[in-house]
Amino acid sequence: MRTKCPVYIVIGEAPLRRHLVSMLRSHGHVPTPFSTGTDFLEASHFLHPGIAVLDVHLPDMPGLLTLQELLSRRRDIPIIMTSTGADIRVAVQTIKKGADDFVEQPVDDQILLETIDNTALLLEERIDLQKEKIRVEIFLDRLSKREFDVLKELANHDDNYSVAKKLNLTVRSIETYRSRIMRKCGTSKFADAVSMCRGYIS
Incomplete structure (x- = not known):
């Protein structure tokens, strides 16, 4: 061993x-x-x-x-x-x-x-x-409800425009939320945040 x-x-x-x-x-x-x-x-x-x-x-x-x-x-x-x-x-x-x-x-x-x-x-x-589960839970807890909603919708492969329309937001707001989510996740790629949370958001 x-x-x-x-x-x-x-x-x-x-x-x-x-x-x-x-x-x-x-x-x-x-x-x-x-x-x-x-x-x-x-x-x-x-x-x-x-x-x-x-x-x-x-x-x-x-x-x-x-x-x-x-x-x-x-x-x-x-x-x-x-x-x-x-x-x-x-x-x-x-x-x-x-x-x-x-x-x-x-x-x-x-x-x-x-x-x-x-x-x-x-x-x-x-x-x-x-350990990964705990890391994801801590990350998700740091998100505001709106940030979580944006992450969830974008994780379903919707583009910025579609998500903005669905959540009654502007495309610029979606881009801002994406940046906040990446910052809280500690990554420079939004896809990394989505990949990390796959299976924890639906």
């Missing part, structure tokens, strides 16, 4: 949980153990972005339910599901429910390490996406 990463071990079986914590720590990871899905979900609001190793069978609630609850709260914690005696149907079901990978128990340490390394790439992508 290129950088140390938080790994959340959500497994009810104490011996396995302790082993994975020790093994991951010895390989430079930063493991945090949880014995129940409830404890993990309660802590999820405060956890740093990381990777979860989540057992299908937990003592307090189904692992798949824990998976779904986590996905509704956090998108920056990729999830590796694990289960004892799992067949292909269980693995497929967890992936369909939103897990990023699956490791069968008894856990092979090397396979888990490789899976975590691969999943870490997803984590980096999701962290980058989250």
Whole structure:
């Protein structure tokens, strides 16, 4: 793994949980153990972005339910599901429910390490996406309602004249708003502002 990463071990079986914590720590990871899905979900609001190793069978609630609850709260914690005696149907079901990978128990340490390394790439992508989302939200919050309306209409490929007519403004006013939007976005090209906000305005 290129950088140390938080790994959340959500497994009810104490011996396995302790082993994975020790093994991951010895390989430079930063493991945090949880014995129940409830404890993990309660802590999820405060956890740093990381990777979860989540057992299908937990003592307090189904692992798949824990998976779904986590996905509704956090998108920056990729999830590796694990289960004892799992067949292909269980693995497929967890992936369909939103897990990023699956490791069968008894856990092979090397396979888990490789899976975590691969999943870490997803984590980096999701962290980058989250940062970009925050950047876009901050930018949009800085816009006045009229600036937002102009950005939205121009993003729909309407020209200055059409947008001016639609918003009951002059073409000169549209050009002024374009300049303000670019300045607040920190770009010299209006197309860059549109590209950054694509998917956040409709």
